[in-house]
Amino acid sequence: MSEKTFATAINCMDGRVQLPVIHWMQERYGTEYIDMITEAGPTKFLLEGSEDQLVSVQAKIKISADNHGSNVVAVVGHHNCAGNPVEREVKEGQIKESVDLVKSWGFNVDVIGLYVNENWEVEVVKE
Numbered sequence: 001m002s003e004k005t006f007a008t009a010i011n012c013m014d015g016r017v018q019l020p021v022i023h024w025m026q027e028r029y030g031t032e033y034i035d036m037i038t039e040a041g042p043t044k045f046l047l048e049g050s051e052d053q054l055v056s057v058q059a060k061i062k063i064s065a066d067n068h069g070s071n072v073v074a075v076v077g078h079h080n081c082a083g084n085p086v087e088r089e090v091k092e093g094q095i096k097e098s099v100d101l102v103k104s105w106g107f108n109v110d111v112i113g114l115y116v117n118e119n120w121e122v123e124v125v126k127e
């Protein structure tokens with residue numbers, strides 16, 4: 001087993017965005033497995049979540065980074081999100097803010113922001 005076979009995504013629970021994010025991260029980082037931390041509207045969850053909710057996300061990132069050796073966490077927003085129905089422009093702002101928030105938690109990982117567009121393609125919002 002080679003090293004660095006895991007990467008991490010904080011993604012929506014929406015079934016339409018799982019495979020696009022997995023495939024994009026596999027390709028981009030050469031990692032076989034993508035640990036998926038899912039919520040309904042993840043950027044809203046991160047930016048408006050309670051302390052307990054954020055602690056729960058942090059615990060999952062810790063497992064992914066410390067036990068699986070992931071060195072990148074993607075925060076993902078997407079088109080037509082029922083859990084966080086806002087315009088793309090607003091969503092991109094939330095993605096950027098969420099990236100800064102996750103960075104501030106101090107894990108030894110790169111944090112990037114992704115947007116899954118209306119064609120279910122992954123675009124980089126922030127890295």
Ligand SMILES: [Zn+2]
Nearest residue numbers: 012014081082
């Ligand atoms: Zn969603």
